[in-house]
Every structure is written in structure tokens, then in C-alpha cells.
Amino acid sequence: MSSVKTVNDLSWMIGGPQGSGVDSSANVFARACAAGGLNIFGKREFYSNIMGEHSYFALRARSDVVRSHVDAVNVLATFEAETLFRHAREVTDDGAIVYDPSLGKTRLSDIPTIEKRLDADLRTYLISRGVGETIDDMLAASKQRGVALVPIPYRDLLEQVADEFQIDQLSKISRVVNMLAVGASFGILGFDFEMMRRGLEDVFRAKAKVVNMNAAGGRKAYDIAQTLVPEFPYRLEKLPRTEARLFLTGSQATGLGKLYGGMRFQTYYPITPASDESEFLEENEVLDLNGSGLHSESDASTPKEEAASILVVQTEDEIAAITMATGAALTGTRSATATSGPG
Numbered sequence: 001m002s003s004v005k006t007v008n009d010l011s012w013m014i015g016g017p018q019g020s021g022v023d024s025s026a027n028v029f030a031r032a033c034a035a036g037g038l039n040i041f042g043k044r045e046f047y048s049n050i051m052g053e054h055s056y057f058a059l060r061a062r063s064d065v066v067r068s069h070v071d072a073v074n075v076l077a078t079f080e081a082e083t084l085f086r087h088a089r090e091v092t093d094d095g096a097i098v099y100d101p102s103l104g105k106t107r108l109s110d111i112p113t114i115e116k117r118l119d120a121d122l123r124t125y126l127i128s129r130g131v132g133e134t135i136d137d138m139l140a141a142s143k144q145r146g147v148a149l150v151p152i153p154y155r156d157l158l159e160q161v162a163d164e165f166q167i168d169q170l171s172k173i174s175r176v177v178n179m180l181a182v183g184a185s186f187g188i189l190g191f192d193f194e195m196m197r198r199g200l201e202d203v204f205r206a207k208a209k210v211v212n213m214n215a216a217g218g219r220k221a222y223d224i225a226q227t228l229v230p231e232f233p234y235r236l237e238k239l240p241r242t243e244a245r246l247f248l249t250g251s252q253a254t255g256l257g258k259l260y261g262g263m264r265f266q267t268y269y270p271i272t273p274a275s276d277e278s279e280f281l282e283e284n285e286v287l288d289l290n291g292s293g294l295h296s297e298s299d300a301s302t303p304k305e306e307a308a309s310i311l312v313v314q315t316e317d318e319i320a321a322i323t324m325a326t327g328a329a330l331t332g333t334r335s336a337t338a339t340s341g342p343g
Helices: 023-036 081-090 116-128 133-144 154-165 175-189 193-201 208-228 250-260 274-283 318-330
Strands: 011-019 040-047 056-062 074-076 092-100 149-153 267-270 285-287 305-310 313-315 335-337
Touching: 011 081, 011 175, 011 274, 011 313, 023 040, 023 056, 023 175, 023 193, 023 250, 056 081, 074 081, 074 175, 081 092, 081 116, 081 133, 081 154, 116 133, 116 193, 116 208, 116 313, 149 175, 149 208, 154 318, 175 193, 175 208, 193 208, 250 274, 267 274, 274 335, 285 335
Parallel strands: 011 074, 074 092, 092 149, 267 313, 267 335
Antiparallel strands: 011 056, 040 056, 285 305
């Protein structure tokens, strides 16, 4: 392992079945980095279904401004087999893979959601490396390149968390496994664990027990990972920041742009990710005319005579959304609609 450290310039990825909490875990990682003064840029990729198919979230964290994502991954955080098979080859030679060692015997043929073309490509790669078709083989091929392996005993740690919080069934805390992967990532990166806790508090605001359970599990994985890869060449360190900073999703940035561009009416049919923007607009329908910012409907700090509002309407389908927005525009109202995918 190289003794030269790359500080505050990292590409990180986590993946898993859609609906398994990949988005939440990536948001915790991102908010933790932001709390530590780092700049972040993320890319969410998901399949066009509700649950089950593969999704992943790639993030960059830097001390300087981040203007785009990159294809190479320095740390790949996994908690199931498909993510490891799909993305292990994207990990840089000096990078690391966080994984569940109990999945070692899982074969490529055991994963029905991998497309035939990718399956053939992966088999060709594994054969070229002189290994078989299991997770252990993919890890061996990665290790040949110099990738650090970070095995985390997920089930054992989940059982410890369940005992600590008196949870009678592991299935009730199954999503804590995502935060074990996040905690292990921060462990090898040497990042202040208190920043992860702040990220958890941001994401799960009013759920103190959820924060505490995930923090407990994350800390256990953090400590184990530090012992497994004590000299990892990538580091994240806190930076002092005094200026005001924003943590925005692309949907929120789009919504803000519409608001400050004078939009007063939006229609939408709820479908990810277009509904994210409209839900943000719904949460901030009241505008402060004095220019001090947005206010939710429940915020009574702005007198009614000093406030303006927008109207957001959820329609029965996409056709109704576009026709309603068009009709509003014909009356002179600045209007918009949002849709995505099959819309």
C-alpha cells in the first residue's frame, strides 16, 4: 500500500437493490462530508421499477469545488453480491472494496437481474484473470490489481445492534446494514466519525432511535475497518468553513431556479425523480417578498401581506399535467410541469 496520501479528493460509490436504502445511505455519506467542510457532487442511478432491480449512488468529495462526477471509484461500499459483481472493475488499483464475507460463494449465475450482455462480459473478465465466477473470485481478481479488501461481518454487527437496542428480530433493522457500509468507508478514510452522526441526524431528523441504532452500527464497522486497512492511501479530513453553504439535490436546485425565475404554477404526476422537485415546491409554497428566503406553509414568521405563494397541483396523469400547465400559461401565469421516465 502506497505511503503517499491523497487527501480530500475521493470518489465513493454504494449500490444495492432499489428500495433497500441506497439513497438514504448515500445522503448520510454526503451530508457527513458536507458537515466536515468538504464540497460534494453526487449522481444517483436507478432502474425503472419500484423495488428489486439494481441502483447505485456515486459521490465525489473534495476540498475544492467539484464540477462533475468521474467513472473511477476509490471506495466501493457493498452489502450484497450484485453491486460487487457490477462495479468491482471500476475500483482504482489503489482503492478499496467494503463487502460482506458471507457472500463469498455466491456465483454470477445466482443473480438473475444481471443482463446477459454484462454476464458474458464479466465471465470473459474473470477467465482472463484466471479465476472462477464467485464473489470470492471477483475479490481475488481485484486483489491482484492491488485493491484493498475490507470484509465486514454484517450479520454479527446487526446482532450486536439488535441486542443493544433490544430488537427481537433482525429483519426490523435490516437497513442498518447500509450504515455499516458507510461506517466502514469512513473508517478506512480516517474521517471524524462525529460527522457521520451529524449526517444521520440530518437525514433522520425526528427519529432519535433510528439515528442512535445506525450510529451504533456504523461505529462498530468504522472501528473494524480501521484495523483492517490502517494505511489506506485516501483520506478525508475536516476543513474549517465560515461561509454559508448550501446542500442541494438537483431537484431542489431546479425548483429554486423556477421560483426565482417567477414561476407561480406547477403541475405534476408523481413519478420518481420528477416528483422530488414538485414535493420540494409544495413544501415551500409561501415566498417571502422581502427576500429573506423560502417559508413552508407552517411557518408563521412572515406576515400574510408580505408573502406571495405558488400553486402546485398533482394531476391524475401526465396528459392532464401538461394541458393544465398550458391552460394556465394562456392566462398569463408563468407555469411549468415536471415528468420523468414513462411520462
